[in-house]
Amino acid sequence: MAESSGKPSVLFVCVHNAGRSQMAAAWLTHLAGGRVEVRSAGSNPGASVNPAAVEAMAEVGIDISAETPKVLTIDAVRESDVCITMGCGDTCPVFPGKRYLDWKLEDPAGQGVEAVRPIRDEIKTLVEGLIAEIAPEATA
16 A cells, blocks of 8 residues: 555556546546545646546536646656556556556547547446455445
């Protein structure tokens, strides 16, 4: 576990940190209810979050309009328990003991909200599976 909070931490990585990784981070934050530390970053961050991703998430009641793409740092990887790349061939610095996953997802860049909705829904399913694995709800 990451030292800081005792919670599992997840880093979502994609080239521009403008679509898939932002949606994944928003879903994990929304669905995990504070049980997971969430980060996202890109190797070549875009200027802003993809407007179609913002619109698609708003349709499910999640506002990512204030998010900004962030540059991927070695520290972000080092501080995360799970590093998830978004099917864009990005390479993360590799640290022993980390878990690396690659989610093969279509790139929403340049596409309208109609094309982004199925990507958003696929990410939600993947995030729900991840939460069940790394931060299941305590059963009383």
